[in-house]
Amino acid sequence: MEKLVLLSYGSGGELMRELIEKDYLKYLSNPILDELLDSAVFELSGKLAFTTDSYVITPIFFKGGDIGSLSVYGTANDLAVVGAKPLFISLSFIIEEGLPIKDLHKILESISNASKGINVNVVTGDTKVVEKNKGDKIFINTAGIGVIEPNRDWRSRKVDVDDVVIVSGDIGEHGLYIMLERLGMKTDEIVKSDMGYVGSFVLPLLDNFEGIKFVRDATRGGVATVLNEIAYKYNVEIEIEEDLIPTKDWVLQASEILGIDPLYSANEGKVVIIADKSQAQDIINFLKKFELSANATIIGKIITNKKPRVYLLTKIGSRRILESLKGDILPRIC
Amino acid sequence: MSLVKTINLNSMFNYDSQSFKLFTKEIVDKIKELVGDKEYVIMEFCGTHTHEISRYALRSILPKNLELRSGPGCPVCVTAEEDIDYIINLVLENDLGVITFGDIVNVPGSVASLSYLRAMGKDVKVVYNPMESIKIAENNLNKNYVLVGIGFETTVPMLAHTLINIKQKGLKNLFYLSLHKLTPPATIALLNSNEVKLDGIIGPGHVSTIIGTKAWEDIAYKYKIPFVIMGFEPQDMLFGIYVLLEKIINKEYGVWNTYLRSVRYEGNKTALDLIFKVFRISSANWRGLGIIPDSGLELNDEFKEYDVKLRFPLTKEIKVRKTACRCGDVLRGAIKPYECPLFAKACKPSSPKGPCMVSSEGSCAAYYLYEMN
Numbered sequence: 001m002e003k004l005v006l007l008s009y010g011s012g013g014e015l016m017r018e019l020i021e022k023d024y025l026k027y028l029s030n031p032i033l034d035e036l037l038d039s040a041v042f043e044l045s046g047k048l049a050f051t052t053d054s055y056v057i058t059p060i061f062f063k064g065g066d067i068g069s070l071s072v073y074g075t076a077n078d079l080a081v082v083g084a085k086p087l088f089i090s091l092s093f094i095i096e097e098g099l100p101i102k103d104l105h106k107i108l109e110s111i112s113n114a115s116k117g118i119n120v121n122v123v124t125g126d127t128k129v130v131e132k133n134k135g136d137k138i139f140i141n142t143a144g145i146g147v148i149e150p151n152r153d154w155r156s157r158k159v160d161v162d163d164v165v166i167v168s169g170d171i172g173e174h175g176l177y178i179m180l181e182r183l184g185m186k187t188d189e190i191v192k193s194d195m196g197y198v199g200s201f202v203l204p205l206l207d208n209f210e211g212i213k214f215v216r217d218a219t220r221g222g223v224a225t226v227l228n229e230i231a232y233k234y235n236v237e238i239e240i241e242e243d244l245i246p247t248k249d250w251v252l253q254a255s256e257i258l259g260i261d262p263l264y265s266a267n268e269g270k271v272v273i274i275a276d277k278s279q280a281q282d283i284i285n286f287l288k289k290f291e292l293s294a295n296a297t298i299i300g301k302i303i304t305n306k307k308p309r310v311y312l313l314t315k316i317g318s319r320r321i322l323e324s325l326k327g328d329i330l331p332r333i334c
Numbered sequence: 335m336s337l338v339k340t341i342n343l344n345s346m347f348n349y350d351s352q353s354f355k356l357f358t359k360e361i362v363d364k365i366k367e368l369v370g371d372k373e374y375v376i377m378e379f380c381g382t383h384t385h386e387i388s389r390y391a392l393r394s395i396l397p398k399n400l401e402l403r404s405g406p407g408c409p410v411c412v413t414a415e416e417d418i419d420y421i422i423n424l425v426l427e428n429d430l431g432v433i434t435f436g437d438i439v440n441v442p443g444s445v446a447s448l449s450y451l452r453a454m455g456k457d458v459k460v461v462y463n464p465m466e467s468i469k470i471a472e473n474n475l476n477k478n479y480v481l482v483g484i485g486f487e488t489t490v491p492m493l494a495h496t497l498i499n500i501k502q503k504g505l506k507n508l509f510y511l512s513l514h515k516l517t518p519p520a521t522i523a524l525l526n527s528n529e530v531k532l533d534g535i536i537g538p539g540h541v542s543t544i545i546g547t548k549a550w551e552d553i554a555y556k557y558k559i560p561f562v563i564m565g566f567e568p569q570d571m572l573f574g575i576y577v578l579l580e581k582i583i584n585k586e587y588g589v590w591n592t593y594l595r596s597v598r599y600e601g602n603k604t605a606l607d608l609i610f611k612v613f614r615i616s617s618a619n620w621r622g623l624g625i626i627p628d629s630g631l632e633l634n635d636e637f638k639e640y641d642v643k644l645r646f647p648l649t650k651e652i653k654v655r656k657t658a659c660r661c662g663d664v665l666r667g668a669i670k671p672y673e674c675p676l677f678a679k680a681c682k683p684s685s686p687k688g689p690c691m692v693s694s695e696g697s698c699a700a701y702y703l704y705e706m707n
Contacts, residue, residue: 183462243351259382259694261389315351316358316568320391323703326683 003101010095010129019127023105027112032088032123040088040123047148049084051075055140061106062181064174064193067140068110070268073197074219075144076118080199081215081271083153083206084146086118091125091142096135107138118197120144152206157213159234164280165300166273168201168293170194170246171223172262174269176254183258191250196269201290209283211276218270221325224263224310226272228324231308240300240322241313263312264325274302354569358395361572366397368579375401375531376578377667379521380538381408381695382566388700390568396575403530404697406520406623406665407538409485410437411689411696414619415654417513418443421482422451428646430509431457431474433467434482441689444655464496471500471508480642484513488540490631491605494612497637509642512632515618517541518549519629523620525557530667534578536571537563539593546601550589558587565593612637621689622662661688664697671701678702 008015025034032040053075060067076086091111095104115122173194180187198217206212214234218226223245231238247262255262269292275283280298287296303311312322378384384404387393393402406412418441424430432448439448439460452458457477459470467481483493493514500508517538525532537550542563550561560581564574574592581590591597609631618630633641659681660674671677671690681687683699690698 179462314390314568315354316390316395316572317355318358318391318395320389320394320704321706323706326699326703 005095005097005099005101005104005129007097007129007131010127016127023108024125027108028115028122030121030123032121033125040090042088042123044087044145044147047150047153049079049082049146049148050143051078052141052143053078055142056136057178058136059181060103060137062178062193063187063189063191064177065195065268066107066110067138068107069114070195071140071142072111072114072118072120073195074268075142076120077198077217077269079144079146080197080202081217082148082155083203083215084148085203086120086144086146086199088121088123089115089142089144091122091140093125093127094135094139094141095127095129096137097129097132099137104138114197118199152203154206154212154214157210159213159230159236159274159302161236161302161305162277163213163274163302164277164298165227165238165240165302166275166280166283166287166296166298167218167223167246168198168271168273168287169269169295170248170251171218171267171270172247172251172255172265174267175222175265176251176258176260176262178266179258179260180254188250190248191254194267194269196292198269198271198292201287201293202271204290205273205283205286208286209275209279211279211283212273213276214274215271218267218272220266222262222264222266223270223272224261224322225324227310227322228308230272230274231310235305235308236302237304237307237309237311238300239303239311239313239319242315243313244297244299246295246297263322277301357569358572361569361576362395365400365572365576365579368576368583369397369400371399373399373401374533374579374582375403376534376536376575376582377403377405377524377530377532378536379405379407379517380536380541381411381693381697382540383536383538383564383571384408384697385695385700386566386568386571388704390571391704392568392571393705400575400579402536403532403667403670404664404700405524405667406620407486407517408665408690408693408695408697409489409515410441410693411661411665412515412520412620412622413438413441413484413513413689414621415444416619416652417511418447419445419652419654420648421448421480421511422446423648423650423652424480424642424646425451425456425458427648427650428478430642430646431459431470431477431479432482433459433461433470433479435460435462435464435484437693438482438484440686440692442657442659442687444657464493465499467496467508468499468503468505471505472503475507478507478509480509480511482511482513486515486517486541487544487609490514490613491544491608494608497612497633497640500640501637508640509645510633510637510640511642512613512630513618514613514631515620516615516629516631518545518553519626520620520623521550521553523623523626523629524666525553525559527666532559532667534560534562534582536574536578537561537589539563539565539570539596542591542593542597542601544602544605547589547591547597547599549601554587554589560587561589563589563591563593563597565595610634620665622665657687659688661690661698664690671698674698678706
């Protein structure tokens with residue numbers, strides 16, 4: 001019989017101790033976690049960034065990653081975009097009873113690889129098991145802490161007219177791929193999530209360019225929603241050009257079939273950057289050196305600071321408003 | 335001989351982006367020339383056309399005196415309040431689980447929506463593919479489910495296929511509610527009402543792929559109005575509008591097909607056969623248009639055992655509460671979305687008061703998202 005996660009694994013007793021000591025430590029061991037105290041204890045100094053997120057994706061395993069690596073990268077990305085180097089994360093598993101233990105191992109292994117790859121440590125965690133049908137296989141809640149070096153803190157820089165809008169690469173992949181997967185469609189190898197750690201290029205970028213004024217990862221709601229957030233935050237009108245937006249052919253095809261605009265589709269390894277016009281081309285040249293931002297492109301600019309609004313110049317040359325995502329395009333994709 | 339004339343647009347799609355813009359400019363100039371200072375009203379029946387017209391801001395580049403009116407071509411939007419109320423009562427009285435498609439769960443009935451029911455803890459499942467309903471029913475054999483089938487001629491074949499599979503598997507706990515609607519009878523009802531004077535009609539591309547251009551011929555001749563069937567790319571629509579204007583100005587009527595990539599005179603025979611293997615024509619209740627004879631589909635005798643209305647008759651009579659939502663008027667083209675007092679105030683895509691604001695094909699949602707200048 002296949003070994004399954006049972007309710008008793010979350011009860012705090014012997015089985016849970018076994019799970020923590022055998023499985024969690026095997027994959028995630030580090031000096032802070034290994035102490036197995038009720039809290040992780042460590043020293044940090046400087047300006048800190050602190051974030052939290054929850055991951056409830058279906059399916060839990062997908063091309064390009066799984067719920068484990070997604071929770072590590074997603075948390076680290078939220079830290080990196082504000083200029084913080086991610087250091088520590090917490091993981092809280094809410095497991096639906098009946099999850100195969102081998103799936104839990106696969107997720108732990110993926111968390112281990114992802115966190116080692118970007119040099120963060122999982123320092124504390126928790127596990128609860130809920131009855132069958134009270135959850136959906138596994139939910140992961142995380143928190144993350146990082147340190148912001150003063151030169152990487154872009155928050156006080158003034159976003160203004162003529163600043164350029166940059167996307168760090170081809171848009172819309174994660175959301176559209178997950179949608180296809182959930183529809184049960186068979187897809188080619190190239191059709192997959194774009195999940196990745198954006199700190200790999202965002203942090204060096206911030207070290208080299210003072211003209212970076214805003215960075216946000218374009219997850220749920222996609223690029224269109226981030227642009228609207230920027231318009232409202234800084235009370236600016238933004239204009240982007242449909243022809244300039246980097247988009248893979250399969251994304252365009254899938255968006256045609258599903259009726260979902262890639263501008264609203266989630267990304268898991270792409271950021272929107274607002275940058276000073278004078279450094280724009282150098283920033284693009286710099287970003288092109290990194291694998292994850294090799295297709296970085298200027299897609300538009302800030303045109304006025306009179307009211308919060310985003311416009312799209314369409315491929316036929318007309319212009320319309322680009323709203324943020326309203327309602328749902330797809331439940332639970334990240 | 336067929337009177338349907340055809341124009342080949344296929345060569346138009348290898349253009350680079352610069353040529354796209356040039357083409358747009360040229361065709362828009364030609365349209366402006368044709369329109370001159372006269373006023374014309376043309377209607378797009380299909381919700382996808384409505385959405386694309388707004389998405390590409392076609393109104394902003396076309397002459398103001400050429401009015402594009404949206405018709406009742408959004409399948410979610412035309413679902414009557416009574417039908418949503420019926421599903422809600424069905425669930426409350428018989429504890430049926432509901433299986434349906436995306437948008438419909440957010441459509442308000444006169445009391446609540448299905449998503450409200452789901453939040454109350456009732457079993458409301460949204461599937462992407464209707465065949466998933468079979469798996470759900472098989473995995474929950476001691477619960478009864480109703481699969482809510484909505485959609486025009488385009489969607490019906492997929493659901494007919496599902497019903498054939500349900501029957502083959504002999505499932506006893508999955509029933510069907512047909513809210514399907516047929517487009518030509520609704521077009522006739524609109525033209526009969528004479529509420530809006532239409533000069534020409536933008537014929538639906540997807541629906542015509544199934545039913546063929548021939549399905550529109552009698553209507554075009556009886557009402558002496560030109561139909562031009564168009565694809566959904568902006569250049570398809572601009573070119574189609576140009577052709578339609580030419581016909582209007584030359585006082586020609588009939589059906590012209592500019593969507594040759596997909597639409598044939600006879601339609602798709604396989605799909606049509608599939609539909610009528612399972613369904614037969616019946617009347618249907620349209621939001622805004624009321625009951626239109628021969629505009630719906632019900633299960634035929636062979637599939638009657640799956641008809642949820644026969645299996646679970648309601649004990650209570652449904653009384654629809656009147657709301658201030660003017661979706662019905664919008665669907666008939668009698669008012670434009672922004673002429674409804676609720677538009678963009680009490681009614682937004684995030685808190686819709688009527689289905690025209692729910693569905694991405696709904697004209698209120700399209701206006702709200704793309705044309706709120």
